[in-house]
Amino acid sequence: MEIGYRVKWAGRFTILALVLSGCSQSFEAADATNAEAVAQGKILYAQNCAACHGQNLEGQPHWKSIKADGTLPAPPHNDEGHTWHHADTLLFDYTKNGGASIAPEGFKSAMPAFSPPMSDSDIWATLSFIKSQWSPKAQARQARMNPKP
Numbered sequence: 001m002e003i004g005y006r007v008k009w010a011g012r013f014t015i016l017a018l019v020l021s022g023c024s025q026s027f028e029a030a031d032a033t034n035a036e037a038v039a040q041g042k043i044l045y046a047q048n049c050a051a052c053h054g055q056n057l058e059g060q061p062h063w064k065s066i067k068a069d070g071t072l073p074a075p076p077h078n079d080e081g082h083t084w085h086h087a088d089t090l091l092f093d094y095t096k097n098g099g100a101s102i103a104p105e106g107f108k109s110a111m112p113a114f115s116p117p118m119s120d121s122d123i124w125a126t127l128s129f130i131k132s133q134w135s136p137k138a139q140a141r142q143a144r145m146n147p148k149p
Contacts, residue, residue, distance in 0.1 A: 028120075030127035032139060041129025048114060053077050057133055071110035073088045077130045084138040087145040088127065092126050099129050 027037045046055070052074035053059055057078030066072055075081040083091065093102055095118075099109025114123065131139060 003085065009068050019057055023026040026121040027124040030091065030131055032122055032131035032134070034128055037125045037128035038132045039129075040122075041125035041127065041132075044118065044126045047076075048076075048118060049126065057130065069110075074110075078133060079135050079138045082141040083130060083136050086142075089146075092123055093126055095127070096120070111122075 023038070027034070027040075031037055040110035054076065057077040059078075059081055060073035063073040063075045063081070075083070077083045086094075090102070090149075094111060094112065096115040099111030101113070103109045106112050118126070131142070134142070
């Protein structure tokens, strides 16, 4: 009993130390089935995205209505939104470089660029988490937009 208890807590402290030290695995794709990417992405989402897109990926109220400044409120990243309507590369570029970098002429985006502070791997992990929250139907539809490796 005593040894099992120590091993259990040692494992928890090891995981905590890795998280606090910033050591993490590197990710190069948005993969909702990769448990490590999803776990890391959940933390990164809370730190970088939830303030605008909601703790539960619900987005801001009236996200389809243009605000006085010409921008749209942050959309949901759940099935109610349109994130799953886009290929991984577009989602990655939009997050990394900000909405203005790829918005069509006349569209004013309030989405800031997240590189820095987020690395490419951080962005892929965050997208992995977001994708993991979609329904199987939304995941399947979105997967058809991504080239097969």
